[in-house]
Amino acid sequence: MGRKEIVDEGLPGFEAPIQGERSEKDVTLQKKQKKGSGGFQSMGLSFHVLKGITKRGYKQPTPIQRKTIPLALENKDVVAMARTGSGKTACFVLPILEKLVAPVNKPLQGKNLRALILSPTRELALQTLRFVRELGKFTGLSSAAILGGESIEQQFGVMSGSTPDIVVATPGRFLHICIEMSLKLDNIKVVVFDEADRLFELGFGEQLREIVARLPSNRQTLLFSATLPKMLVEFARAGLSEPVLIRLDVDWKLPSTLWLGWIYVRAELKTAALLLLLDKVLTKDSQALVFAATKHHVEYLHLILQQAGISSTYAYSGLDPAARKIALGKFTNKKCSVLLVTDVAARGLDLPSLDTVINYNFPAKPKLFVHRVGRSARAGRSGRAFSLVSAEDVAHLLDLQLFLGAQLVMPSEVSECGDACPSGVWGAVPTHALELRHQDVVAWEKNYSEIEDAARVCGRGWQQYVRWREPASAEANRRAKLTAPPAAPHPCLLERAQLQAAELVEQIKSFRPKGTILELANKNDSPMYLAMKAKRRVHGKMVQKTRDNKLQQAEGILEESSKSNSTEEFSVAKSSKKKKKAAQRDENYIPHFASDQHTETGMAVNFSAGASSAELELRGDDAAGLRSRRAQLRWDRKRKKMVHVDPDGGRKMMRTESGGRVSASFRSGRYAEWRKRNAAPDDDDERPSADKPQKLSEFRPRWVKHNERVNKKKAEASSKEFRNKQQIVKERLRRDKIKQKLKHKMSKKKKK
Incomplete structure (x- = not known):
């Protein structure tokens, strides 16, 4: 019965286990036998995840997915590079869904947040969230986005109480939420850095280090990017443990199509x-x-x-x-x-x-x-x-x-x-x-x-x-x-006719007459004509050679070289007629530059070096200014040079969303105010006990809800804690109006 339902769902190559017929050993044996098929079914994914893949329209995994998903399912840290458009998002979404669906990783009470995906931009984060919801449609896992520019109070409501299983966030706003709410990230199983090089290029290094410091040490870390340098110095700060590096399509930086x-x-x-x-x-x-x-x-x-x-x-x-x-x-x-x-x-x-x-x-x-x-x-x-x-x-x-x-x-x-x-x-x-x-x-x-x-x-x-x-x-x-x-x-x-006309125009443009204007416009016996003829006899070959050298240099055939007499000459690098033989490299020869030097230069990620090169250091205009500048330096015995004194005084600082620097433990109190307004319970209050009254059922009559709203408004009006300027002014006007009515009534009584 169960097998028939799954065939109707349209899952090719996946058979549902029938209770009482096969043991766990048979299932594992079947998975090993299917491993050579190369499809998603051979990766050992659960039925609900495979159903989401099929509904999304995916049939065969891409090369980067074939390499990465099995490693991620084995709980290994992965650093993956593949060209853009190769399907990197599914490489971390599918392992996350499979890991969170497993009964071993059941969420604790009040600690649902088990996977974190960090993206550099809000557009990419929203696209990733949509992708997570499409693939995890049948898993029952909840997901949410924490982005800058959105209402922070609405995000307080998302992260308080029963938090989502998967959070897709930008680093600045997520760290802000963590600090304001004192959010604990102890139950996170997987953290993903999507477009990792872009995260470091945009200067999110401080936020990332602070977030990583709050994560548990037994987590799994996945780094994905379209361009990734060999030197993983910046990414090592993210806390990887023995990562597996996967680099596909390095030589083909762009798709062949x-x-x-x-x-x-x-x-x-x-x-x-x-x-x-x-x-x-x-x-x-x-x-x-x-x-x-x-x-x-x-x-x-x-x-x-x-x-x-x-x-x-x-x-x-x-x-x-x-x-x-x-x-x-x-x-x-x-x-x-x-x-x-x-x-x-x-x-x-x-x-x-x-x-x-x-x-x-x-x-x-x-x-x-x-x-x-x-x-x-x-x-x-x-x-x-x-x-x-x-x-x-x-x-x-x-x-x-x-x-x-x-x-x-x-x-x-x-x-x-x-x-x-x-x-x-x-x-x-x-x-x-x-x-x-x-x-x-x-x-x-x-x-x-x-x-x-x-x-x-x-x-x-x-x-x-x-x-x-x-x-x-x-x-x-x-x-x-x-x-x-x-x-x-x-x-x-x-078009074809236009191309022929363009070729004719190009030939006319590139036409160079043999004589100069002085030779063409004058008679054969004029002094200018005779002078140019004599000049051409003496220097004609040198002029023609210089023209040819310039043309060959523009085409890359010639290279410029300088000699000791400070005169520049052009030496022929290779003849235009004879092809240069390919140089055979000696196996013991070590070249000055790496063969992929230009590739690594183009892919380099070093935000600190770029920022230091753009730094403008201002010196004092007078002696007092120079003395104050020197006072900020101290001698470092280990480095054997003068270094800047820490302006933060040894405190742990972080950069906010607006760019300012504040203490890492700074809280503005917005979450506490939001809790008072919305009466949000603590994590401990959610646990039922005999002493605390149980929550009322959601299915209550309309008049009960109306009375609750009226009572809540009365309580807020009587409490000065929840009043703002508009409420105070409104209350004053109401009291003045009552006083005027009373005065009017008293004056009427006196007249009578």
């Missing part, structure tokens, strides 16, 4: 180029995600797209949390075609219907580019990523090519056009179409004051952004000066 296109355009024409791209990629049901540098760019582009008749919405970190949730909901439900965002949406968001990503402003870090374009081409689907590159972004583009291990393809090397254009081509925008669109943008900025003001603010915001963004490497800046930008249009933006 992702198409890349680099569009070269002048900075002032980027808006017009964006409109042209949206006109091409937006079809009936398609959607696009556009990344901009600042919130000012997002608001400006939203106004431009409104005038262009393209439905769009936007989200950035400074926006109200409810507005961000509404914007993502509109885009997910296909109520609009374009979502304009900053880098707040570059991590972890799963947008199923997204097929195109456009970088309006080029990212400064290669790792950030990987996360941006990773919103498309997820879970085996295909996708496209366009990047608008201006002259000041060429150096960052060259750094990115080193990180990806790819090369730029020029339009002249490609014969296909349109949708058949290969990935990685670097081309320009067709000039005639770009000029027409730019005229529209200029007219909108001139005729609409709102767009004009937004453009002005956008320009100022860009100046500040350029000042603080991470610069490209020195080598990339040197190569960028020698790299000639493409003049030919990108083949993806052209």
Whole structure:
């Protein structure tokens, strides 16, 4: 009977145990036999978890899930890295559900919180919570989100009494709740750091260390990220014990189904180029995600797209949390075609219907580019990523090519056009179409004051952004000066006839006459013509050699070398005709740089080093200021140098959500006030005893509840503890009104 019900539920490969037929040894033997199938059924998951997987539509686990889930089920600490969109969320959600469902891990009374998932952003936390509820639909486990920007009193109600089994939280607000409520985390079995490198990059190190200090030592810790460095110094602080490191798809940083296109355009024409791209990629049901540098760019582009008749919405970190949730909901439900965002949406968001990503402003870090374009081409689907590159972004583009291990393809090397254009081509925008669109943008900025003001603010915001963004490497800046930008249009933006016309125009542009203007415009017997002829006879070969060297240097064939006489010459690194033989490395030779140097540089996570490089140290202007500065230093015998005196005086400090530093044991008293208002019981009060009166049943008549509310209002009105300013003023006005009525009655009696 039981087997028939499960077959009807549609769980392939899973058979329900029939009571009285098989022993526990038979069940374990069957699991071992199924282990080679490679599906979720071979992982030993329980029926309720498998039912949630099937209802979600998953059939086969991804490579990272196949590697990670068995280790997590064995209660091992795991540090996992896989490229974005490979299914990392299920790697920690499924083990958590399986572990909490087990009868061994039954919750104690008043201590339901048994799993904690920490996310860097509220959007990623909400998405993870939705994923937990979908997969754990049939397990009976409760879950909740503790996020910054939400009502803290509502979160007091969630965490008091019967707390949820699984909590998905941002570090700042969760630590605030722990301190205010004196929350005990002794019963937590699993803690997960989702997008772990981003948590440390955003400066959540202090909050994470404080949360980890409150967790039990026998917990299981899981770290997941799309990019993870080999040096796990920052992550070791999270308290891992003998972790297992899993690195998959390290060489393939981007999905093979992702198409890349680099569009070269002048900075002032980027808006017009964006409109042209949206006109091409937006079809009936398609959607696009556009990344901009600042919130000012997002608001400006939203106004431009409104005038262009393209439905769009936007989200950035400074926006109200409810507005961000509404914007993502509109885009997910296909109520609009374009979502304009900053880098707040570059991590972890799963947008199923997204097929195109456009970088309006080029990212400064290669790792950030990987996360941006990773919103498309997820879970085996295909996708496209366009990047608008201006002259000041060429150096960052060259750094990115080193990180990806790819090369730029020029339009002249490609014969296909349109949708058949290969990935990685670097081309320009067709000039005639770009000029027409730019005229529209200029007219909108001139005729609409709102767009004009937004453009002005956008320009100022860009100046500040350029000042603080991470610069490209020195080598990339040197190569960028020698790299000639493409003049030919990108083949993806052209049809076959347009491509032939563009090739003809490119040939005309690149045509170089043999003679100079002095030779072409004059007669054969003129003095200027004769002088140029004589000059060409003497120095013609040297001029031609210099031109060839510059061209080869721009293509990377030549390298620049300096000699002792301080004169710079160009030495041929490899001949353009003869191919250089591949160097055979000696097994005893140790190179100066690692083979994956560029990869590790791009993936590096070191918040403290980045913060110290951006630190501005101010010196005193006079002798008194210098003396006070020296007084803050003391000699450290072990380090043999002067070190700063601890400004906290040895106290344990933490950083609040607003950025200020307070004592780690600081409480504002908001939870105590909330308990008084809501009469929330303590954990000890929840236990039934003979002396304490039992709670009334919830099913009471309506008039009983009405009388309780009236009595509660009377008690609050009589107690000065619960009065605020409005209640006091209202009470005074009521008393004055009564006094005036009494005076009026007394005056009437006297007249009679």
